[in-house]
Amino acid sequence: MNATLANLSRRSLVRWTLAGSISALAGPAFAGADPHAGRGGLTPDQALERLRQGNQAFASDHPLPASQGSERRHQLAAGQTPMAVLVSCSDSRVPPEIVFGRGLGELFTIRVAGNTIDTTALGSIEYAVEHLGVPLVVVMGHERCGAVSAAAEVVERNAHFPGAVGAMLQPIIPAVLAARAAHPEGDVVDQSVRENVRQVVQHLRETASPALLERQASGALRVVGARYDLDDGVVDFFDIGEA
Numbered sequence: 001m002n003a004t005l006a007n008l009s010r011r012s013l014v015r016w017t018l019a020g021s022i023s024a025l026a027g028p029a030f031a032g033a034d035p036h037a038g039r040g041g042l043t044p045d046q047a048l049e050r051l052r053q054g055n056q057a058f059a060s061d062h063p064l065p066a067s068q069g070s071e072r073r074h075q076l077a078a079g080q081t082p083m084a085v086l087v088s089c090s091d092s093r094v095p096p097e098i099v100f101g102r103g104l105g106e107l108f109t110i111r112v113a114g115n116t117i118d119t120t121a122l123g124s125i126e127y128a129v130e131h132l133g134v135p136l137v138v139v140m141g142h143e144r145c146g147a148v149s150a151a152a153e154v155v156e157r158n159a160h161f162p163g164a165v166g167a168m169l170q171p172i173i174p175a176v177l178a179a180r181a182a183h184p185e186g187d188v189v190d191q192s193v194r195e196n197v198r199q200v201v202q203h204l205r206e207t208a209s210p211a212l213l214e215r216q217a218s219g220a221l222r223v224v225g226a227r228y229d230l231d232d233g234v235v236d237f238f239d240i241g242e243a
């Protein structure tokens, strides 16, 4: 380990220790039997299974009774231990809590058109993982995404989107180019939706930040990719990495 990495690790350890102390004061901590369990008591795999079950119930028109009453609200007022970070699109048809049948305090959501991550989003993810002990990050695109469709128009028809929209689309352009190259005959928008998710997932798995990399290496954190189908309501976890 070189000096820079060693310093980074020491800083991370100090931050982690401080974060643990702060969180212990802020909310309930659960001593899970599994060493990979997050602060809420679930391992990455258990959190993923909860999301799968909630989505199956939602898609079959038997949604889980999401906890959102006053008792739960009062319980959470002292602190939160969400089971997953959801990086998803702002699209009004894709609300994570409803799609996964979750209630108050269960999902830490980051929503932006096209489900990309900038510095603010990455900082939010780091906060959730380091300070709240979240064991799972889901990056979720969706069918017929308007932001991805617009990025495809930029690539295919040289479309121009004025104002901040054009800049917002820029991170999606590499995904469209990669999807076109890999699937020249395919549905460019749908392939780009999946490729965009893959690229964000890869960024979080390989290059994003030391804090995220360390926890993934130890098994305490898992990053997965998914696509939501607008028609049947099913979430396809298509890029789940190593179990």
Ligand SMILES: [Zn+2]
Residues within 6 Å of the ligand: 089, 090, 091, 113, 114, 142, 144, 145, 146, 147, 148
């Ligand atoms: Zn969208």
